[in-house]
Structures are given as structure tokens and as C-alpha cells.
Amino acid sequence: MGSGFCSHPRGFWLTGAAMSRRGHLAWFLAGLLLVPCGQSTVSFEVRVEGNSSEVGYGGTVLLNCSSSCPQAWAPRGLETSLSKERVSQGPGWVSVRLRNITEPLSDVLCYFSCFGERKVAAFRVLAYEFPQPQLTISSPNTSSNETVAIKCFSAPSWPPGLKLQLHRSHRHQQAWEEGPISLELVAREEDDGAEFSCQAQLSLGNQTLRKSSPTATLRVTYQPRMDDRSCPPSQNWTEGQDETLRCWAWGNPRPHLECAKDREPFPAGVPRPVTRAHAGTYLCQATNPLGTTVRSVSVWVQWILGVLGVLVVLGFLRVLRVLGILGFLVVLVVLEGLEILGVLGVLVVLGILRALRVLGILGFLVVLGVLGLLVVLGVLVVLGFLGFLMVLVVLGVLGLLVVGDHDPDLLLPVLVCVVVVATLVAGGVGYGIYYRKKKIREYRLRQRQRRLQMEPPRPGQDDAPHNDGGAPP
Known part of the structure; x- marks a missing residue:
């Protein structure tokens, strides 16, 4: 085998606090033994993989260490200061589980010796601590x-x-x-x-x-609360229909709500048939341990005839608006007409006076008859107009009674309309009467002056004695 039996160590060398003292000693001895050896003739790689490089404090990591060495059962191992257990192994690989990881940062070394040559791969494990907020x-x-x-x-x-x-x-x-x-x-x-x-x-x-x-x-x-939305201060009901007193309160703790009319309990939110006796003022009181809130509710009950009466009055008011404008224009026209008639009357009177010179007493009697007829006709016209005014006033009063019972807000506008119309009519009639009397007085004054001018001088006025006592020439 020669130089292939052993070789210089290649791979990964770790330093720092993460490597244990026992790991440093093992690497030092391995280096001393392998230094004299020659170069290796076999090339292979070592890899290490894990299911996670970050694990919670006290957690577990599964590592798989493998090699490409052609020697199937080459010596292998995993060096770490953490607790470990071998899970399984096979030709060219080994699986190890790291348990109860508490060191913040650890380096795990996986090694293989292939025909005397040793290579190392490292895997860094981060044990994090994530406390509960x-x-x-x-x-x-x-x-x-x-x-x-x-x-x-x-x-x-x-x-x-x-x-x-x-x-x-x-x-x-x-x-x-x-x-x-x-x-x-x-x-x-x-x-x-x-x-x-x-x-x-x-x-x-x-x-x-x-x-x-x-x-x-x-x-x-907080204390009970009520506002215009939760408890409307004015509510309209219709006679004969089922109506509900709309009122509720909120608060914490939840308040207890009681409503009453004339000190008689009247539950809110409960439908019931409505009669005219239900009209009036209701007091609603909401209470919880923190306080009490009271709210007043006005209920208006409308009946069928009342509704029709209100509609009629509203229509009549609209008509009065039109009639008021037209009546004002008519009064202006009448006043203008009276002025024209006054001028014409003066001309007629002057003509009558000239005719009196001819007709004498007969003409004067005819004029008196005509004037009397005019007076009678004027009185009849004034009485008819006053009668029409009385009808308008009666209708206005009826409208006030109906509207006042159902909607007090309309009472003032109706009253103002009636007073304005009555004032205009009364003013027009009064001005007409005043103007007529004025013309009559002027006519009588002129007639008296003309009569005095037309009278012949009395006898003896021209025969008065002279101052010297002599006879006339």
C-alpha cells in the first residue's frame, strides 16, 4: 500500500469556545500520527446535512453525514459536545440525532477515513431562545x-x-x-x-x-346614556294602529329602562293598539349602579279625520297665500278705481249742479234719490264684503283649532296669515268709506256755495239810506 496507507489530514479545523477540550485533544493526536505519511491517491468528499440549523432552546436536530469514498464501510463518526444518538447507518452514510440542545452556538464535525485519509465536514447549530411576550x-x-x-x-x-x-x-x-x-x-x-x-x-x-x-x-x-336617536323626543302615532314607544338606553353595566305616562308604567318597545288617550308626555328613566338618566318624550296621536283636516288646512293655507296676493292686488285696483270714480263723481256732480239751474227743485230731488240709491248699494257691497271676511276668519279659526291640536309649530304661521289678510281687507274697506265720506262732504260744501251764489238779493238791500241823509238821485 505504501504511501496510500496514510495521508495528511484534510478538512475542517475549528477553534473557539464551541469545541470541547476533548475534541481539541483528539485532533492534536490525529495530526501527530498522520504528519509522517505521504500523499493519498484516493479522492473523496464528505458532506453533512441537517433538518434545521436553527432550533429552539432544548430542541432536537437530525443530521445525516455521508461520503463519496469507494470504501463502503469506511470508518466514520460525528464529534460534538452535544448529546447525540446514532439513528441508523449504511454504506457511505450515518444518521445521528442531537438532543436537548442548550448551547447557543455549536459546531458538529462529521468525518470519514478513506484508505487511511481522513476528511471532515462541519455543521453549525444555532440554539435560539425566544421567550413568551x-x-x-x-x-x-x-x-x-x-x-x-x-x-x-x-x-x-x-x-x-x-x-x-x-x-x-x-x-x-x-x-x-x-x-x-x-x-x-x-x-x-x-x-x-x-x-x-x-x-x-x-x-x-x-x-x-x-x-x-x-x-x-x-x-x-359608565352611566346610562340616551340621545335623540335612541329616544326621539317627539313621536307621531296613528289612532287604531299598533305603535311602539321608541326608546332605549345604553351603558355599562347595562341600564334598566322604565317609561311611564301620568305615573302609569308604559313599557318601551312593546307594540300596542293606539287610542287618543295615548297622546301626552312620557318620562323614560334609565338606571344602573353608576347613575340615572331621565328623558321626556311627547307623543302625538293623529286620527283619520284629523289627518284629513290637517291636509285640508294645509291646502287652505296654500290657497290663502294665492288669495292673499290676489286680494292685495284687488284692493289696490279697487282703490285706484275709487279715485277714478271720485273724479268722475265730481264731474257728474258739476253737471248735476248745472242741470239744477234748469230743473230746479225737481232735479235736486232726483239727485237726492240717486245719492240715496248709491248709499244703499254701497252699504250692501260693504256688508257683503264684511260677510266674506267673516267667512275667511271663521275658516282661519277652524284651521287654527285643527292645526293647534296636532302640530303647534304651524299655529303661528296660520295666525299671521289670517291677521295679515284681515288687516288688508279692513284697511281697504276703511279707506273706501273714508274716501267716500270725504267726497260727500266736499260735494255738499260746493253745493251750498253755489246755492248762496244763485240766491237773488233780498229787497231793500240796495235802498239803504246814505250817510248824508239825502234822497237818492
């Missing part, structure tokens, strides 16, 4: 506006580089941080039921490990 909440059950301290932390990891994140449900999550995370939260109503957890991650090579603490729920207690 923890979450603490100072007051898991707190009251509204109280401060709560929340902390996310973990023991040190191996290798270093553990990062934490405080996770909250239904919220944008914060960035990962090294070291413990603390949060001071002022508890509010919307924080009730919020879930928190402490997340941790550790990067090992090209993979990232993650763990999470158990989820903790924050409970916030």
Missing part, C-alpha cells in the same frame, strides 16, 4: 375618564434583536420596537370591550419567528 393592564375593569397603564414586555432573547408590538383590535397598529412598550390610556365609553395583546418577533437568518401573549379585554363602566 407578556401583557399587563393595571385596571382591566375601570370607570370612564380613569387612567389605565398597559405594558407589553418580554425576557431577553438569543440571539438578541427581539422586537415587540402592542396590538389593539380595530385600530391602526404601531411600529415594532425593541424593549418594553408602555401606554397610558384615559378610558372612554368607546374603549369598552377593546382587546389588547403583546406581539413579539425574532429574526433568524432568512426566517422570522413570531409569538403573541394571551388577549386581554378592557372593560369600562
Whole structure:
């Protein structure tokens, strides 16, 4: 065999704290024995593979050591300071399991001796320690506006580089941080039921490990609450139909709700047939150990005739808007007409006065008759217009009664419309009467002046004695 019997050692030589003292001694002795040997004439390779090079603290790794040596049962072995057991072996390979790995970093040596030549391959095992993250909440059950301290932390990891994140449900999550995370939260109503957890991650090579603490729920207690959405302050019901008093409260602990009308209990949320007697004010009271909230609810009951009456009144109000505008225009036209008639009346009176010179007393009697007829017709027109005004006022009052019973918000607009229309009509009528009387007074004054001018002078006025006592010439 000659020089093929032994050769210089080739392969892997390790130094450092990871190799045991016994391993160093074995390699030193092997080197002393093999130094005098000559060169090997056989070429082969040694490989070692494992199911994982990173394992949790106290974990297990399965290694397979193989060689391309043509000597089927060449001497082989695996050197390590870790606990090991041979699983199986065959021609050119051997399988070994490493157990209870607690050393942070270990190098495992696999060797084969092929025709006296020894080669070594190394496998590095990283035993990481990834502790469980923890979450603490100072007051898991707190009251509204109280401060709560929340902390996310973990023991040190191996290798270093553990990062934490405080996770909250239904919220944008914060960035990962090294070291413990603390949060001071002022508890509010919307924080009730919020879930928190402490997340941790550790990067090992090209993979990232993650763990999470158990989820903790924050409970916030607060007084009962009611608003316009949960308990509307004004509700409309219809007579004969099944209606429900809409009112509910929320709080923590869950409040107890009681509603009553005239001190008689009336459960909310229970359908029942409606009568007119259900109209009125209801008081709803929500109570829990932290306090009490009271809310008033006004219920309006509408019946079929009432609904029709409201529709009629609303339609009548719309008509009044149109009639009010038209009536105002009519009053303006009437006033303009009265001015024209007044001018024409003056002209007629002047003509009548000229005719009186001819007709004398007969003409004067005819004029009086005509004036009396005009007065009678004017009185009839005024009475008819006042009657129409009274009808409008009565309808307006009826509308006020109907609307006031069902919707007080419409009472003021209806009242204003009626007052405005009545004021316009009364003003137009009053102005017409005033204008007519004024024209009559002017006419009588002119008639008296003309009468005085038309009377002949009395006898004896021109025969008055002179101052000198003589006779006239």
C-alpha cells in the first residue's frame, strides 16, 4: 500500500469556545500520527446535512453525514459536545440525532477515513431562545375618564434583536420596537370591550419567528346614556294602529329602562293598539349602579279625520297665500278705481249742479234719490264684503283649532296669515268709506256755495239810506 496507507489530514479545523477540550485533544493526536505519511491517491468528499440549523432552546436536530469514498464501510463518526444518538447507518452514510440542545452556538464535525485519509465536514447549530411576550393592564375593569397603564414586555432573547408590538383590535397598529412598550390610556365609553395583546418577533437568518401573549379585554363602566336617536323626543302615532314607544338606553353595566305616562308604567318597545288617550308626555328613566338618566318624550296621536283636516288646512293655507296676493292686488285696483270714480263723481256732480239751474227743485230731488240709491248699494257691497271676511276668519279659526291640536309649530304661521289678510281687507274697506265720506262732504260744501251764489238779493238791500241823509238821485 505504501504511501496510500496514510495521508495528511484534510478538512475542517475549528477553534473557539464551541469545541470541547476533548475534541481539541483528539485532533492534536490525529495530526501527530498522520504528519509522517505521504500523499493519498484516493479522492473523496464528505458532506453533512441537517433538518434545521436553527432550533429552539432544548430542541432536537437530525443530521445525516455521508461520503463519496469507494470504501463502503469506511470508518466514520460525528464529534460534538452535544448529546447525540446514532439513528441508523449504511454504506457511505450515518444518521445521528442531537438532543436537548442548550448551547447557543455549536459546531458538529462529521468525518470519514478513506484508505487511511481522513476528511471532515462541519455543521453549525444555532440554539435560539425566544421567550413568551407578556401583557399587563393595571385596571382591566375601570370607570370612564380613569387612567389605565398597559405594558407589553418580554425576557431577553438569543440571539438578541427581539422586537415587540402592542396590538389593539380595530385600530391602526404601531411600529415594532425593541424593549418594553408602555401606554397610558384615559378610558372612554368607546374603549369598552377593546382587546389588547403583546406581539413579539425574532429574526433568524432568512426566517422570522413570531409569538403573541394571551388577549386581554378592557372593560369600562359608565352611566346610562340616551340621545335623540335612541329616544326621539317627539313621536307621531296613528289612532287604531299598533305603535311602539321608541326608546332605549345604553351603558355599562347595562341600564334598566322604565317609561311611564301620568305615573302609569308604559313599557318601551312593546307594540300596542293606539287610542287618543295615548297622546301626552312620557318620562323614560334609565338606571344602573353608576347613575340615572331621565328623558321626556311627547307623543302625538293623529286620527283619520284629523289627518284629513290637517291636509285640508294645509291646502287652505296654500290657497290663502294665492288669495292673499290676489286680494292685495284687488284692493289696490279697487282703490285706484275709487279715485277714478271720485273724479268722475265730481264731474257728474258739476253737471248735476248745472242741470239744477234748469230743473230746479225737481232735479235736486232726483239727485237726492240717486245719492240715496248709491248709499244703499254701497252699504250692501260693504256688508257683503264684511260677510266674506267673516267667512275667511271663521275658516282661519277652524284651521287654527285643527292645526293647534296636532302640530303647534304651524299655529303661528296660520295666525299671521289670517291677521295679515284681515288687516288688508279692513284697511281697504276703511279707506273706501273714508274716501267716500270725504267726497260727500266736499260735494255738499260746493253745493251750498253755489246755492248762496244763485240766491237773488233780498229787497231793500240796495235802498239803504246814505250817510248824508239825502234822497237818492
